[in-house]
Amino acid sequence: MRNQEESPVAPVVRAIDRTLEFLDLVGTCHKFMASTNRLVPLFRGRELPPDTREIIEQNLSRVRAACDRTESEKAVRARRGAIRRRSPEGRTGRGKAQVPPR
The missing domain is CATH 1.20.5 (Single alpha-helices involved in coiled-coils or other helix-helix interfaces)
Structure with missing residues (x-):
């Protein structure tokens, strides 16, 4: 190789x-x-038919789930960034970044 x-x-x-x-x-x-x-x-x-309301509600649930995933990923990245900033690695060459348990 x-x-x-x-x-x-x-x-x-x-x-x-x-x-x-x-x-x-x-x-x-x-x-x-x-x-x-x-x-x-x-x-x-407007009065929407039940099937139309159901479709809108299903799609809103999908949008909420996507927003939740985005916020969760943002929080994970923020924690990782905070850990890297606190880590002595890179400044002294010692130590490892610690990832908090999920």
């Missing part, structure tokens, strides 16, 4: 990828909010 060295630009490319993913998520959230704010008022005062 050949020893492969990482390109010096690899960390920069990874940072750009993370930034693009972040912007994609922010854009998706913005688009959802804009669409919701535009469409929900159109339904005020």
